Amino acid sequence: MPGSVQPGQGEAVAHRLYEKSGAAAYGLSVEQFAAILTQIQQKCQPDAARQAAADFCASLHVEELALARACAAGNELAWQEFVSRYRQKLHVMALSITRDNTYASELADSLFADLYGVNSRDGARNSKLHSYTGRGSLEGWLRTVMAQEFINRYRKQKRNVSLEEKTEDGEQFAAPNPDPSPGTDPRLAAATDQALAELSAEDRFVLASYYLDRRTLAEIARTLGLHESSVSRRLDRVSGALRKRILACLRDRGMSHAQATEALETDVRDVQLDLRARLMQDSPAQAFSSRKVSANDAGDISHG
């Protein structure tokens, strides 16, 4: 571990982690392994002190890191081990994400190819396993990578939708987006942005996950390492505090309490009506049919 760690101390740490990782079984030398550790430490904690760097390196999943890097280097023994460990798990991960057996197999095989590095750059295999740093478990990393691959594939497929399919979906006849907020008071948006900006990152993450992503309390709690009840209480607290803060910001911008409350609770977009659609839906087939209006009726209408 050159650089941040003293030579004597760094070598000792590198040797200890090297022995711990079992990289020797995959044909990695101590120098190669130390170089990998130094690279990772420089990337993640470039300004860390020596001891902090040593602690950081000690916190890595060195055994899985050695396996991944050996696989990326094309070690057959490492690949056998990797396949035996994660081949089946990759399929399970893909199936849990896609919930479709065929699509899961396709996703898992595609990821496995990326991990193997079928694409070559400058004559060398470009394996995704090179990006694994050992910060988390290799299995978790594989799952995250697979999730990213799934989202990328979804976006690609969404962009590749044919015009016929769009036509069938009626997208080509979609009305242009109306003015986003024609009647919204700019003070309300500013006050809301200000109140949201004042929230902590975790509070805003909780709000976004619950109200935007429609995640469950259990999912949010598992992500943050909290209990569901804690998340629930936090949601209540943050929602109430956010509402009060927005009202306060609106009052700071010259609104009375009643005006601020009305502006916050009543959004003019809520009362927007697609009059054309409503008229077409509610009116009879022939709104003004061939029914002849008598003179008396016409007179009534005109006078009515």
Place this chain on the structure above:
Amino acid sequence: MGELPKIVHDRLGASLPANLAHAHPDADMLTAFAEQTVSADERERILQHLALCGDCREVLSLSLHQEPSSPESVADRSQTARVRPPRERVWFTWPRLRWAALAAGLVVAAAILLLHPAKQSSPSEAKQSPANVTAPQETIAEKQTPSVPATSPVASAKEEAERQEPPPRELDRDKTLASADATEPHAPSTRLDDMSRTRAAARSVPQIQSGARIFGPLQSNNIQNNSNQLVKNDQPARRDMGVVLGELRNGSPGENAAGGAASAPKPLTTYSEQRYENRSASTEDNKKTQSTTILTRGNLSAGLADERKDVTLKAAPARAESQTAPAPPPIPTVNETVTVTGESVAVETASADKIVSKGATPVTKAKEPAKELAKVVPEAKASESATDEWVVSSSQVANLTVNGRSFTTMERLSPQWRLSGGVLQRSANSSDWQTALHAQRALLCYAANGNEVWAGGKKGSLFHSSDGGTSFTQVYPTTKGQKLTADVTKIEGRSPTETVLSTSKGETWTSADNGKTWEKK
């Protein structure tokens, strides 16, 4: 959690700022964040990005998704995700058992209310009991009012009693009875007075023992069907049966003839026939109604010569709203009939709440703590007025049977006896005493067992009555040429026919044939 305002929702999902658009955390960081292995600074940075980047939140959510344990199960889940088999219903789980327990409790409560409705109103019923007791009195008072026309059947008994003067007794009675009547404070009968007298009478009847059997022969051989009436009232049916028939003592034949002539047309009730018929059906359901029995003693003495003794209890409305006519009204239809045959009468009731004597006579609300046996207080003028009526309140008339029918509790009606100044006196309610036997020699002892009454006095004077004291016959016990001359100090009636005398000389005279023959020991 309530919904956020729409503006907050929109601003929260605003597009990622440009400075963060290309700074997505890599898979390593997200994995480390998900596994809680990042430092605080890194965590804060990742959270700031995740709070704004929906894509990374999506990746993080997918990476955290729990996968099943085996691919087969995943495949099965994917194939059956949309077609889930119906969950097997487990009925005996706590959430269902909880509701089942609640439903069972409601059913039990409803059953209790339905089966024992009167228990719910027992306090009020207890409060109302004096009023119920007085109802027959008012009824009788109105019956005795000749001025009230019979065409006012709807008038309530209470109003009638308050507005009318108590009618004079029209019955033929001896002077003793007349004087006893005069001393009785019942004339201005008000409800409170009646109630107080009822309680006083109830306290003053210790001689009627629950479960006492009646051994004395019933002298009224033919008790007409209209001699007894069951006056129903509207009380709940909870009250147990409280009908008592006891030793129905009748007057002499001559007296009966006179009294019967006078009392035969006596209005037992002036109830509206129609109203009573409407009630008679419900009378059959003895558990749901409470009845009041009126026993007309004068009518009981109608047929003394007959071998057959019939007692008929007739049900009638307890509240005598319609009884105003002075003339004897038609007797209501017999609803419950009790026939008494044979020499003895044994009447048993399951329980009785009260037995009320009619009119101005003391009324007793009998209560037996243990067996709830009925008690009967005969009218003060027990010398057999034809109009004397015993009003027995009960709820289950059907339980009353005599000889041919069984009774659950036996009660007896018997007068009380005492010696006062060498004179044998009798009382029906322990308050009004009348002379039953005044011999030339002072009486020293007596024994009463049903209608069999013995009285002994000085110098071997011995008297016997087989009609409950109405008439006495002097007996001269002799055996083997010896006469009873010593003072009779003790008379013991061991059975209706066996009598044992003890004299002042230590002699013991025994008769096993009701005094016809004697043996001296």
